[in-house]
Amino acid sequence: MSNTPEHSQDSSELSPAQRLEAPNTRLIDASIATINDMETLRACIAYENQHQQRVPILRLLEKRAIEVRSQDDDD
Template sequence: MTNDEDRDAILDQLPPEKLLSATNPELIRAGIQCMYSLTTVKEYVAYENTHQNRAAILGQLRLRASELRQQD
């Protein structure tokens, strides 16, 4: 599966509005760890900034983006 296919699969199964509206932080954390492209992470950051702007969630997304950059 390519990065674009991974991105599309995640967004189809767990779009930002669904994942980030979860009340269980462990579910959100697990969803973030399933992101394998910076483009996907950026889409979730944009959604979180617009809707809830929670520092903890944004921090997890920043950490995931950093991990992905290091893998490249």
């Protein structure tokens, strides 16, 4: 294991399938909460639209997008 900072960008290395096909909703919620960039969010939204089309998951992704945008505005 490498010595990376606690808040590293390693979570962005997960594919949309890895993030959204977790065995339970808690893991999906946690994986969405760790998305810190719009590119990853867009990829996850596209994946969900192409595969499951679960409205609750799409709403979580939309909520996270709003949070990421507001963080970008604050910087």
